[in-house]
Amino acid sequence: MTAEHHGIALLPVIMLLAVGVIAVPLFKRLGLGSVLGYLAGGIAIGPFGLRVFAEPASILQVAELGVVMFLFIIGLEMHPSRLWGLRRQIFGLGLVQVIVCAIPLTAVGVVSGFPVAPSFVAGAGFVLTSTAIVMQLLEERGEVSSVSGQRIVCVLLLEDLMIVPLLALVAFLAPIAPGSTASHHGIDWSAIGIGAGSVAGLIVAGRYLLNPLFGILANARAREVMTAAALLVVLGSAYAIQLGGLSMAMGAFVAGVLLSESTYRHQLEVDVEPFRGILLGLFFLAVGMSLDLHVVATSWRMILCYVAAYMAVKALVIYIVARVFRSSHREAVDRAVLMAQGGEFAFVLYAAAASTGIINGEQNAVLTAIIVLSMALTPIAIVVVNFVRGRRQPSTEEYERPSGLTGTALVIGFGRVGQIVSQFLLARGYEISIIDTDVEMIDVARGFDFKVYYGDGTRLDILHAAGAGHARVVLVCVDKPDDGTKITELLKAEFPLLPVLARATDRRHSIALIKAGADLQVRETFESAVVLGAAALETLGTEPAEIAEISAHIRERDEQRLQLELVGGMNAAKALFSGKSGQPTGPGAREEP
Structure with missing residues (x-):
């Protein structure tokens, strides 16, 4: 049919x-x-x-x-x-x-x-x-x-x-029809x-x-x-x-x-x-x-x-x-x-x-x-x-560039992570310098009376102008992993004693930041998952002391895997992850890349 x-x-x-x-x-x-x-x-x-x-x-x-x-x-x-x-x-x-x-x-x-x-x-x-x-x-x-x-x-x-x-x-x-005596319609x-x-x-x-x-x-x-x-x-x-x-x-x-x-x-x-x-x-x-x-x-x-x-x-x-x-x-x-x-x-x-x-x-x-x-x-x-905007640098007249900044802390990247980090420093009364290349984010920051300078942290001259040489700590909070790694490398090469705290997107990025010399790298996915998992246990009635013990054990185990992967021991890390009793195994136990 x-x-x-x-x-x-x-x-x-x-x-x-x-x-x-x-x-x-x-x-x-x-x-x-x-x-x-x-x-x-x-x-x-x-x-x-x-x-x-x-x-x-x-x-x-x-x-x-x-x-x-x-x-x-x-x-x-x-x-x-x-x-x-x-x-x-x-x-x-x-x-x-x-x-x-x-x-x-x-x-x-x-x-x-x-x-x-x-x-x-x-x-x-x-x-x-x-x-x-x-x-x-x-x-x-x-x-x-x-x-x-x-x-x-x-x-x-x-x-x-x-x-x-x-x-x-x-x-x-509407025009009046010929021969019609009606006027235009009113309201x-x-x-x-x-x-x-x-x-x-x-x-x-x-x-x-x-x-x-x-x-x-x-x-x-x-x-x-x-x-x-x-x-x-x-x-x-x-x-x-x-x-x-x-x-x-x-x-x-x-x-x-x-x-x-x-x-x-x-x-x-x-x-x-x-x-x-x-x-x-x-x-x-x-x-x-x-x-x-x-x-x-x-x-x-x-x-x-x-x-x-x-x-x-x-x-x-x-x-x-x-x-x-x-x-x-x-x-x-x-x-x-x-x-x-x-x-x-x-x-x-x-x-x-x-x-x-x-x-x-x-x-x-x-x-x-x-x-x-x-x-x-x-x-x-x-x-x-978007093509023209991507090829053209933002106007210097509209977005102020850093010059001779002397903040106690330098924050590079004012996205979702940089904004929260800045609140901690401001709450304690520290003077901070902030640079970013996202002009839309700079415009938003202006509306909340935040002074954010237009500056590319992957350029050494911008880091000097932003006050990296005077800062007591630098926080690298940019979105792109490659940029974060390059900024860390530049900072540690030019200012080897300057503490650099960096945001990592995943484990691979963490390893790259460690090799670049970061004093501290924090994976946003891991930290949020730890907090979420602890909240789930609390919701299910687990005692706070036990939650803290489990969290500490997971952090310790994750640090061991990170160190093993850092020295190239991928097989040993996999064995550690899958062979411990009471630890998750199988497809559902995959860690972040």
Whole structure:
């Protein structure tokens, strides 16, 4: 039997999966990111490629659920108190960025000869950044929870809210039909009331119904029902908000926030995550399919000019707004590049404008192509910025370099380890000098009144300028093992009597630091594991004296293995590790590398 006998067309499904499996790893290997891989794959199998899919709009409608689920998961991370604390960022930074961006983007269309109404619609659509692309890129970079990432999330939330008044403006700007005596529509207060009522209803339901519902389902101990309930909450809340005239993504976000303090939060996240990943990839594929290559071929000069103009103007305005709100140069550049594209809500806005006669069908196709191309160019722009940033040294004018420092202690590296180490020294009143090459970390330190100098500890002249010759101790806390080893070698060669205390990432790094002359090396993985293991024994009721004895025995045994490996006795170390009675053996007993 063939699949057609059952009415199932397997080839499109197979092609979607194949494109994702092939394109995404390839583009990530090239350093271009998964988003561009999905977009390129969508173009390849769309109506203007292999023509596996003739109507990408139908796929896009389903794939938008990926964005919905993404916002739900983001909402789960946003506790109401945390969201309330970000209100100034959302309605301050977000609103200013949207308004200030809309004005020059509208001016681009007016200057190029288009009427004000179509120019405003085109510019306003480009203001709405792609939540899907930006959140995916932030997630790949691990910056969703960072300070800069949270500011971007706040702006994206405000932009999602702005789709409602923008759609109302489209209706207000709609031209009057010939022969009609009706004036422009006024403010639709009933629609606003329905929207507000849908949000209020969702908040009430989430606060008083969701937790009891999940409690009942959890007692039933049916795993598949919990998964179905998680999807029901996401899709139901999105649909309820959509009925009120708002965006589905906003409804899912509100539901996530309401469940962020629930005891079932982690379970919900696990249940929704697989669907989110697949549907979000499908969304990017559908966006790629939506790119009308015939329109691009016919009007490619105009499209490229508008893509360049819109992206340049929006990036410049975002940078200026970020600097006005006291973001660092690096953070402002990152935000400008990440958010310089148009977004998926622009498709909705342009479709509404076309239906009311503000723009015609050809203009809608051109604007859609502009948005899709801008989305495709964003990952490439990020790669270019990172390449330029990697080749260029930070400006001396912006980041002060060390010169003649005389601190009692010199801390090299102000990351997670260096920050904690510094607190011990400052608590005792010692004067410390700190250097680092991570300009973003230096900017963060400035916000907390920490004086961190830009300096590369692998350079001997920088070590002299940072006061290594005057310090009584140097703490090497850099992230990269090779850099830590080289810094230690330089310090012990130039200042042999100077105590050097170094952070090690693993045992191999510890051995390298010992050979380099470090007076003390501390493995972060080992020390954290010892503390965690002791806490586990305490939780299980073990006496403190016995815990201390076990900890001391494990430390002694680890030191023996370290010394054996240091002199090349790897076989003896393995025998010591596996042959003692009462000690763990087998695959589960592997030590850190």
